Amino acid sequence: MQNFDLLSKLENEEKFRNDVKYSRQLPEMFSTEDINAASENITFAILGELRDRYNGKEPVTFSYQELAELGGLWVTRKNGTKNLYNGKRLQKIMYELNDALKNFSYYQVRETNEDGTPKSWKTINIFSIIDFDGTKKEVKLTLSDAVIYPHQVDAKGNIIDKPLHVYDLINSKDWRTVKHLQYSRGINNSLPSKYSKRIYRFISEFRGFPKGTKMRIDDFDKKILKILKTEEEVFSKNAEVFDLRKNRKKYLETAVKEISELKTPTGDQIVKNLDYIYHMSGRRIQSIEFTFTPFSADLTSNTGISLIKRTSSPGKTSPFIDEAKKVLDYFNYLSKINFELDKNGVIKHQQNYYNIQFELEDTQLLQPIHKLLENGIPVEELFQVSEMKAIEWKLDNPQMSNNFRPSVVFGSKFSEYRAFLSAFIEQNKKHFIDDNEPDFYVPMSGPWDAK
Known part of the structure; x- marks a missing residue:
């Protein structure tokens, strides 16, 4: 089986979108x-x-x-x-x-x-x-x-x-x-099996956090692999009724093998630890679930970034640059404070003197933030992940505080931080000012205490 070193090849295809994107x-x-x-x-x-x-x-x-x-x-x-x-x-x-x-x-x-x-x-x-x-x-x-x-x-x-x-x-x-998904057109095209293509697109929907890939086996066979079509799903006597479920294991093993062999130009594996689990009800397969390490290296937008939007005219300023600066400015705010739990168990912001300030016009600092914004990550989510890591490191793990900088929080680990965000919110909900709020309250001009 060949290795698919595609991302370097795709750089020459700029007249077409390298990443396919649409609503979930x-x-x-x-x-x-x-x-x-x-x-x-x-x-x-x-x-x-x-x-x-x-x-x-x-x-x-x-x-x-x-x-x-x-x-x-x-x-x-x-x-x-x-x-x-x-x-x-x-x-x-x-x-x-x-x-x-x-x-x-x-x-x-x-x-x-x-x-x-x-x-x-x-x-x-x-x-x-x-x-x-x-x-x-x-x-x-x-x-x-x-x-x-x-x-x-x-x-x-x-x-x-x-x-x-x-x-x-x-x-x-x-x-x-x-809420959208995206994947590499070139990799989708180059996967030899149509079943590999379908599973690659399916897991791409959950690329940042595999939770959610669990699906009823009949729905998976009909909607994803398309190896089952029953009499109830046809329109006429001439329509095809077929059942290829006996081949499911072969299709799945081929897909896991081919997708696992995808490589970046530097030879790094793109989708790591890909596997699937059957959930049983007695001796009957009830559902299927895919497991893998969150991935993003297949997206060509992750191979580099310009502060000029791809679809803009040459020289036109990116529409995301102002939001990127706001996120960087929020980093400056978070670097100036500590977090403490008051006697009621509420997280409060406290002023400190450890004050590292990042220059808002520094394009190198803005690059990892801008890349995520350009890739479709909501700015609110960048605020939330920043807040989460600041609380986690300053409150629970102070020795990690020196890692609180854009290149770390918004670098290769971002998808992992993002995956834990909802769990973090749920676990710490009782500590927030307003227990009824579903998300972080993100202060742009002062701490939560002044709310």
């Missing part, structure tokens, strides 16, 4: 049929491009060549040269892609017959128009404007009185306000 609601609600690997590569790569190209008015146009590049459809000749698919081979892929796109839908059964077959149901397709032009060799796609829900929910769980449309799942104006 998309895979929960919308799914494809059991399509082949090439069609799956292109389908999900398209989702990564729509957030740049779709304006809600005009169809998005992709040339056949662009789709071949997005899907990683290269042929390596005997002399070592590489060429994109073309001719009849590419045309065949376009036929298969058409089926994949038209079946990418949300299917909800509202009522069933006595035998369990659908009686009333609703289907919403992601694409309302799919227009293939074999003469021009291009595809025009129009996203559905159908309303899924009458309201939206932001990343904090707040209800927004605004309808949620299909295109909102793919084309958010600000990903920091949306």
Whole structure:
């Protein structure tokens, strides 16, 4: 089996998004049929491009060549040269892609017959128009404007009185306000097995904290691996009913092996300790759960950062820079105080004289903060992780206080700190000023005592 040293190769593909990103609601609600690997590569790569190209008015146009590049459809000749698919081979892929796109839908059964077959149901397709032009060799796609829900929910769980449309799942104006997932297009394309691709995308949703990957085995077989389709899920006598569950172990072992072999350009393993656990009910498998070490090295945005937003015009200041400075300024505030528990068990901020102040215009200090903001981490979460580590180190482990600096808190350990954040809040809730608050109270102009 080959090792996938992809991130260095992807640096030359700047005309396309290297990381695919969309709302977490998309895979929960919308799914494809059991399509082949090439069609799956292109389908999900398209989702990564729509957030740049779709304006809600005009169809998005992709040339056949662009789709071949997005899907990683290269042929390596005997002399070592590489060429994109073309001719009849590419045309065949376009036929298969058409089926994949038209079946990418949300299917909800509202009522069933006595035998369990659908009686009333609703289907919403992601694409309302799919227009293939074999003469021009291009595809025009129009996203559905159908309303899924009458309201939206932001990343904090707040209800927004605004309808949620299909295109909102793919084309958010600000990903920091949306619970989203992201993964590397190149790695997804290069995984040999379609089952490896599907599991890679699935665990990417929980990359920062594997908790949540547990799923009922029937749902996993139907929605993730797509190896089970029952009579209740077909629409006609001609529809395919299949059951490949006897091969599940083989597919899972192949996927774990291939994903575990993913490497960074420096040879570091990307997804470490990947494995799966069956949860049993008697002798019957009830659910499956994936375990792994939190990972982020597959994302090309983690290989470097500029303080210029990627989608901005050359020379345009990043829209995240002001928030990055606020977070750095909050570090300065936290460095000036100690934490103490008063007689009622409440954490209070106390002034101290150990005062390290970071220069707010220092781009090196801002880089790790900016990278996370640009990657979609809400600024509130950066405040919370900062507060958590300051409390943990200053109150419980003072000898660690010298580590309280941006490069440590927002460096390679951030995903681990983030994973423990919700547990930390729950464990220390009784110590906060207002026990009813679900999150930290983040003071920007003074301590909690002055609230």
